[in-house]
Amino acid sequence: MAAVVSCRCSSRRGRLLASLCFVGASLLPQTVVAESPSPFSCAEVLSQPSPATTQEWLVMSMQAGHCVDFQARAVSIDALGVRTLALSHRIRDGVRQQVVQHLDGPSINVERRSIAGFFAWFPSEAPESESSPARWAAQVSEYYEISQQDDTRVAERDAVALQFSPLDNQRYYHAWWIDKETGLLLKQVISDAQGRVLETFQVTQLHSPSLYDGDVARGAEVEMADHPWQVGWLPEGFVEQPSEQGQQQDGQRVYSDGMAAISVFVEPLEQRRLEERVHRLGVSTAVVSQVVIDGQDWQLIVIGELPLEPLQRIANSITFE
Template sequence: MPQALINVLRCRALSVLVGLLLALAGALPAAADEDEAATWLERLGPALNMTSYRGVFVYARGENVHSMQIAHRYNNGVVEERLVLQDGGSGEIVRKGMNVVCVLPETGRVKLDQVIPSGPFAEAFTSQLMPVSRWYRAEMKGEDRVAGYEVVSVSLSSKDPYRYSHRLWLEKSTGLLVKSHVRNAEGEVLEQFQFTSLHIGEDIPDSEFKIRTQGREISRTLDEPTPTASVVQRMNGWQLGWRPEGFVPAAAPRSGKGQAVAFSDGLAAFSVFVEPAGPVTMPTGASKIGATTVYMHQVNEGDNAFLITVVGELPPQTARQVAESVRIEDSLALGAGES
């Protein structure tokens, strides 16, 4: 399995809201019947970054449930965030601008590279204005209360079997995302996020954004979102023969030896890793946690073997089709035979 993928999967339970609170800034449904939903989604983009708040949320993926404390503020044009795991051991994430550090006491600090989006919610996709209404049907689902705040609910239903559907709850005065569901075609909730306590608009002191967990520090700055043309150039030595309509190259994450490209339809996202297969045979096929699928497939090209890994918020059958469509064109470009 790619080392970058291993790092992400280890930190995923902690990091999900880092991307989650950057979500959907580009989701702009346009059909006449979706005008009200589009208006709320337009508000959501600024609210995700520019609203100051603190609280506790619960995130569930399949049978895995985690509770986290969060402090978030927009300070002099810079997003600052600190998340602290409340159960299952200690750990925290601190973000300042594009710098994100995952702190795990048992392993030291692990830098979160821009590799795999957390569900559909990723820094790499917030600046892209894609025609989400072509792939999802948006509609209002009424009003409710979450964590003591009045909210409106917006449904984004997939128009094809290649992606999941979403349900969002937005706080009425700010447009802040306070609850979300990811659902399959049968309506089953695969992943969900919800604030259990929330205070919006507080003046949060600097001390709330200091790393407090002891550990070895590895610090880097996340890359800015990569232009599509540059991303396509990263597909050096391989081609993706099929992907669901609407998914376009959106980022070129680091993958160590080999290559990786991320794709987004403006809401959902997945990444494809292509690297020389190691001496240890990796299990192939699909594994799934909540809405996140990891599909591994081996391709032989001459005397060289390559491991294809697709990771993202896709149905397993979609991830399989994507992985099995990869074609190796230039073994040397992918580092085959290098020591």
């Protein structure tokens, strides 16, 4: 699940570090802004019967990310080390404000704002369902086998465990632990095909979750990127995501399969350039390359939570009009 929203970091070391800030932001539930067909009441969402299937748990979890205010403490463990985080999520006047504060090491704060009730967009035979939680859950189930594991406890809360096994070798394995009461994501583990854990995120304390008192998804205009370059290949199931009108970043496209996200940046090369190589950013990998088109130097960055091979293939498929 990827987002095209504002990201603000205290450290300023170029676009690649900004992408690292997005890694921190990914610890909160993410969606890409796209028009939702109709408003829904948060009170009605959490008053429904307990989910009976894996897809129903996914729908509840997605809706909870747009309906529940909370404060939390969490820990993130990956190749970059162990980080302690303070999380804040609140909805005001239909707008989600999500803040991740790194409590260890350099001061990094990530703030994301997006319109509540707008979900990742995926093609559907019924246009009105293209950005609904149910369509997102159906998209995920097309490319991952989802199984429900034994119930457990996380951060002193009862949780449902879901395992996501990719149906090809282009993706990672995911495991989620969802809070039974609120639907919030309490723990996430990402691992590769060999079973090596690449990232663990876990809430250690969840403080005073409360339901947003109102409706969400009141509608908004969206736009697709218009750039003089194209991505010629993507893993099956990855769809370009629209952004809220006025929020499109220059030289950037975002793609998602419902679980993982790929960001592609194409920019004219300036004096400061990233080294042309593979950069490891925790669970994310960035492939940086440079090309010359009609005498102009361009820098290409492909970053995502995918194995290296598909990211390199994406980078090699970029063409200019």
